Amino acid sequence: MIPQSFEYTAPQTLKEALALIEGGERKILAGGMSLIPLMKLRLAQPAEVVDLGRVPGLNYISETDGVVRIGAMSTHHAVETSPVLRAHCPLLAETAAMIGDPQVRNMGTMGGSIAHADPAADYPASLVALEARIRLVSAHSERTVEASEFFQDAFTTSLEPGEIVLEVEVPVEPSNEGSRYEKFAHPASGFAVVGVAARIRKSGDRIAMARIGVTGMGTHAFRDRAAEQVLESGGTIADAAAIVGAGEQPNSDLFASADYRLHLARIHAARALTAALSRAS
Amino acid sequence: MKVSGSYVVPVPQERAYALLQDPAILTKCMPGCEGLDLIGENEYAMRMKMVLASVSGLFAGKVKISEANPPASFRLIVEGNGKIGFMKGEGLLTLSPSGDGTNVQYEGDVHVGGTIANVGQRLLDTTARMLIKRFFEKLASEAGQSERRLAAD
C-alpha cells in the first residue's frame, strides 16, 4: 500500500515549523504511528507534510518545582523508561509501557498521540486523571489547556489550525500517592477497548483524593468526577466503580458492544482503584 | 449499523420540520456538506468533504426526503460515494413538541462500504454518533439563529 505524493518539509527550528503550519493546511508528522498507516491506506492524503522530527528542543522530560515537563516529541519509550517519570509520575510511565508494541513505542510520540486523539488511545486516560496541562503554540500564540478540556471528541481536540502541542505538564505525584492504569487491550489492534487510570491519596484510612480517567469508552477520554466524588466522600471502590461512565454513551464495535464496554470500564475502574489504593501510603 | 437517538431543537415543531426540509439548512448542518443541488422532487445531489483528524475524503451522493408527514415525521436518505468508500444512511425522523422546542427522534440504519468499512469498523459507530451529534448541534444553533431572525423581522 502506497501513500499518495506529497510535498515534504523538515523545518530546523520551532519558529520555522510554526510558520509552515500557519493556516492549518499542512499536515504535521511527528512519530507517524497514526498518520502513516492512514496515508498508506489512502484514507489520509495530505498535499503537504511538515516533519517535526528535526526541530530541536521538543524531546525532553524534566522536573522543576513540582511539575514534570514532557516535550511533545518524547517517544513512548522515553516516557516509559524515564527515571524522572518513574520517580515523579509513575502512572504515565506505566501507561506508556502499555501502548502498542515495542517498535511503536520507539517511534510514537506523546505529542503526536494526543494531537491525534484516537478515542481508544491510552495516554488521555492518565493525562486527565493526572490533571495534566497541555501547552499549545502557534506562530502567534501560546496557551495552556487542561487535559480534560483538550480532548473534545473523537479525533478532535482544542488545537486550532496552526497550533501544535509543545509540551505536556504533569504535576508530580506525591510519594504517598498510589496510581494505576488498567487496560483491556483489543487483541488485534492493541488499542484500549477500555482503559482506566486511577490515582488515590489517603488521609489515614479514608481516601482524601481520587482521580479517575477513562479512555476507549466514549468519543473521547474523560475524567469521571462523579465516581471520584463517591470515593472522596467515603464511598467504597465498588460504589465508585459501579457508576463509572454513567451518562456516557459507550462505543460499540464488533469486539465490544456498548453494554459490555461499560461493564469493562467499571471492572477496570475497580481494578485500577484497588491497585492504586494498595500503592498509596 | 443501527443508529437511534433524539435531540431537542429550540423551535416549535412546524418550524423545526421546515428547517429540516430546507436544503440551505441541511447544507450547513450536515458535517462536510459543500452543497446540495435540487435534482428531483425532494431529492438533491450532494457534494461532501469529510475531514476527521487525518482522514479526509470527497464524497458525491444524494440526499432524499420521502414519506413526508409534516410536521410529524419524514424519512431522510443520504448516500455518498468516494475513493475511500461509500455510505448510505436511511432514517425516520419523528418530531414531537418538547417544552418550547421540538424533540427530534431518529431511528435508522447506516451502511458503510469500501476501505472505511474494511479498516474502520472499530470507529464506525463512534464516528456515526459523533456526526449525528454535530448535525443536531448545528441544527439547534441554526434554529436558534433563525428564531432570532424571525423575531427581529
Next chain:
Amino acid sequence: MATTISKPETLVGKSIRRQEDPRLITGTATYLDDIKMPGMHHACIVRSPHGAARIRSVNTAAALALPGVAAVFTGADIKDLGAVPTASSLPGLRVPHHHLLAQDRVYYAGHPVAVVVATDRYIAADAADLVEVDYEPTPAVADPEKALAPGAPAVHPQWPDNIAFTFHQEGGDTAQAFRDAEVVVKQRITSQRLIPTAIETRGVVAEWRQGDKAVTMYSSTQIPHLLRTICAAILGMPENHLRVITPEVGGGFGSKLNVYAEEALMCFIAKRIGKPVKWVESRRENFQCTIHGRGHVDYYELAAKRDGTMLGLKLKLIQDLGAYHQLLTPAIPTLSVLMMPGLYKFKSITADIIGTFTNCVPTDAYRGAGRPEATHGIERMVDILAAELKMDPVEIRRKNFVGKDEFPYATTTGLTYDSGNYGAPLDKALAAVDYAARREEQVEARKAGRLMGIGISAYGEICAMGPSAAMPAGGWESATVKIEPSGKVTVMTGASPHGQGEETTFAQIAADELGVDINDVMVVHGDTSVVQYGIGTFGSRGTAVGGAALFYALQELKAKIRKFGVMLLGSENVALVGGSCVDQETGKSVSFAEMVTAAHHAKTLPPNTQPGLVATHFWEPPNFTFPFGAHIVVTEVDRDTGAIQIRRYVAVDDCGKVINPLLVSGQVHGGVAQGLGQALWEEAVYDDDAQLVSGELTDYALPRAHFMPFIESSHTETPSPVNPLGVKGVGEAGTIGCSPAVVNSVVDALAPLGVRHIDMPLTPQKIWKLIQAGGHA
C-alpha cells in the same frame, strides 16, 4: 585398500537443526518480492468495493494518461481466456464461469475488475486510483443460512437457490441406529470463516521470453507443477512453454494451494507488454481475495445407548463456498464427512452437504481443510453426550475408541484406518496433566465460585493426501536422487515445501540411506524446469508421500551403486555399509567415491547397467495415513470480563515415526497456535452487505507471543504400515486437536451455569454475555 567400516549413527529420528536456516536468519533468502529483473513493471489491481454489483462502465483514460503507466487491462481484454478452474468434480456441481477479471458483474468485495501496469509500484498504485468504475450495487448475501432462505439475493442470477451442490453420504443404517437409541443429542455447531494469513502475502512475477515463446512465472505457491498445468490451460499455451519457479515461500497453510486469477493474469500481461511484470498482494487484498478457510454451519444429531455406546451420527453440513469455486472449494466439506467417525466405532453415519454460494471470497483448504471442522463437531458432540449422560468425557471416549487390535479398521464413511492405539496418547496426556488432581482442583474451584474447566479432545485425521483415487488431480509424489561425479547428492522432490523443513528431513533420509554426510546432500524443489513433475506440499503429505517417494528412489539408486561395488570388488557377496561397499567374506571395501567415479567415468560397466547415478521414483500411496492424538486444556474464565486464561496445554500426538523431533514439535506448536486462533480470536466477519469488516490485521486478531500458552508437547509413536518410513504426517495435527479441546474446556468451566455449547471464537464478550444470562444467552 581394506578399511574398517563402522556403521555411522543414523540421522533419522534425531533433532537436527535445519539446513535451510542459514539463508533465512541472515536475510539472504529470496522470496517473491525480492525478485528484481531489468525492465520489470509492476501491476496494481482495481477491485470491487461492493459485495455484488453490475458494472456499468470502466473508464481507464485517466489512468492510462499518467506518465509511467504502460497498460490497463479490463474484463474485455481477457474474456476469451480460460476460466479459473476447480479440480473438484462432484456430480451435478454448478460451476460459475470464473473469469480472470470481472465481466459485467462483481460477485464479492475484492473481485478484480482491472489491472494497471506501470514502471513503478508507486505509479501503479496512483494509476489504479484513477480507474473509474461505475457500479450499480445489487443486493448481496454473506451468510450461508440466509443465502438458503427463500427470497435471498441470488449470488449468481442463474441459480436463485444459491445451492452449488448437494452431497449425500450414508454408511450403515442410520435410521435403525436412531430407532435403537436410548438417548439422542442434537446441536448446531459452527466453524467460522478464517483468514489463513501467511505472513508473506501472495505474489507473482512473470517474464515473457520472446525468443523461446515461453513464460517463466515465479509464484509464491505450494503447488508449482499443478499451477503450471492449469495456468497453461487458462492461457491456451503449451504447458512445456510455461516454467513455474517457487522462490522461498513465506507460509501457505493451504492458502497457496491454489491457482489464482492473478497468476494467469501476470503471464498474460508479461506477454502483452513484452516486459517482466510483478504483482504483490497487499495485506488487505490478501484478506479480501485469497481464499478463506472453514465457513461451516453444522447440525449434528448423535444417537447413543445410556451406557455411552455411540450408535449413529447424522449431520447436515452447510458449507459457505463464497462466490466461486477455487481449486478444491467444493471438495473440502467432503473431507469433513470422511472424518466424521473420528476415533470411534460408529455403526452408521449419514451426512448431507449443502454447498452454498455467498457474496464472499471463496473458501478452500486452510490448515486441516475439512478435518478440523469434523473433529470439532464430533469432539463437541461426544462431550455433549457425556454431559447428557453425566459420564466423564474420558470414559465415554475410551468406551467408543476403535480398539488397538482392530486395525486396519474400516469406517462407515469408507475409509480404512491404517494403524492406531488411541488410548495411548490419551493416557499419556491424562498422566501429564494429572487428570484426577485437576478434577479435584475443579471441585474446590467451583466451591470458591471460580470457573475452571478441563477439556479433552481425542482427534484423528486423514493425512498423506493421498491415494490418487481420492484426489482430484493425482495423489502421488515424486523424487529424483542424483549422485554427482564429485559424490555430492542432489535430491529433487516434487513436493514444494515452504517452511516445513523438508530440505533437512529429506537430507536426513538421503544421508542415512546413502551413508553420506548430510552437508553433502542438497534438496532442490519448486522449479518445474528442473524438478520432475510433482503434486506439492499440503494435506500433511510432504514426508508421508514425498518422503516415501524419496525412500524408494534411494533404494533404486542403492541397488545400482551396489552393482558398481560388486564390479569393483569382484564379489557378489557384498553389502552397502555406511557409504561403502563391503565384501562380506574378505572385509575388503570400496568407498562411495570410488563407486561414484566408476559409474561416471564408465570405463567398464556392470552388465546391463547404464552409466551415471540417477534414480527417479513416482510413488502412489496405497492409502491415506491416520495420525491421532489427545489434547487436554485447562482453562479458567474470568467471571468479571469473560476473558479466558489457558492454564495448561498438553498435546500428545502420534504421527507415526518421527524423522526429526525438533521439527515435529515445531509443527505441533504452530498447528496449536492456529487452532487456538480459531477457538479464541480469529473470525472473518462480513456484514449484511457482504463487506469484510475484519479487513485488516487491526481487526482480525492473530495469536501473538504473549497470547500463547506454553504447550507441553510429547508423542506416542505408532508406525504407519502405509509407507516404508512409517510416518503419518503432522502438519495439521495441532490445529485439528486444538479447537475442540479448548471449547470443551471452556464449556466445562461454564457448565455450572448450564452452558452446553459455545460457538467459536470464544470472545470475552460472548463469554461474559453467557455468564450474565446465567448460561442461557
Next chain:
Amino acid sequence: MKRKISLTINGKPYTDEVEPRLLLIHYLREVAGLTGPHIGCETSICGACTVMLDGRTVKSCTMFAVQADGHKIVTIEGLAADGQLDAMQEAFWNEHGLQCGFCTPGMILSARQLLADHPNPSDQEIRHGLEGNLCRCTGYQHIVNAVRAAAGKAGA
C-alpha cells in the same frame, strides 16, 4: 519533488534522491537492495519490516525514507556482516525458532532489542517483548526458547 538523503546502513554510507513518500522499507529493499526486512502488512502490526534506527527497533513500513536522513540503520543483513552469526541468529537456528522464515529477520531484531533492554527476561517478558512481531508458523514457543538460550549465552 525528490529530496537527497544520506544515511548509514549496516555501517555503510548511502546517498540517494528519493520521493518524500518513499517508505523506508521500500528504500531499503528496492534502492539499497537489502531485501532481508520484509513487508507483511500495511497497518504497522506484523513487524516483518523491523529494523534498528539509531539502536532501537522500528517498523520501517511506517516511516518515510526522508525521516531516516542522517540516521543509522541496521538491518538483518548487518548482523553477520563478517560471516559470523550473531548469538541471536545462532539461537534461532539451534532452537528451530523459525519455519517459513518470513517474519524471522524482524523477529530476530526485536529479540535482540528485548535482551538489550532486559538482559535476563522471564518467559512472559520475552513474549511481551515480541508483541510487535507476528509469526504464523511456530506458535512462538521455539522463538521463546531461542531468546532464552541467547540470554543464557549472553549472561554466561
